[in-house]
Amino acid sequence: MIRFFKIVAALEGISLLVLLYFAYVDRVEHLVRIIGMCHGVLFIIYSVLALLLKFKLNWSWGKFIVAFLASFIPFGTFYIDYAYFRKPQNS
Numbered sequence: 001m002i003r004f005f006k007i008v009a010a011l012e013g014i015s016l017l018v019l020l021y022f023a024y025v026d027r028v029e030h031l032v033r034i035i036g037m038c039h040g041v042l043f044i045i046y047s048v049l050a051l052l053l054k055f056k057l058n059w060s061w062g063k064f065i066v067a068f069l070a071s072f073i074p075f076g077t078f079y080i081d082y083a084y085f086r087k088p089q090n091s
Helices: 002-024 031-054 061-070 076-086
Strands: none
Touching: 002 031, 002 076, 031 061, 061 076
């Protein structure tokens, strides 16, 4: 499940960046609708997976909230991947 979460997190983060680009830089309305729908679906999947991992990995509510809120910030999901899964954990 962690591997799937990491893939979804990366796709969600990329889709947010692409969506912001086409919405505010290129202003291509038809692409914004298509990418926006894909991003919305990825956001929902990311949120559900984060909640499932909260219980599976026994995350605190604070850690879950940080993971959830990171999906609203550009590059936030990439930070979660690094901070929660790649950085060596102090035991």
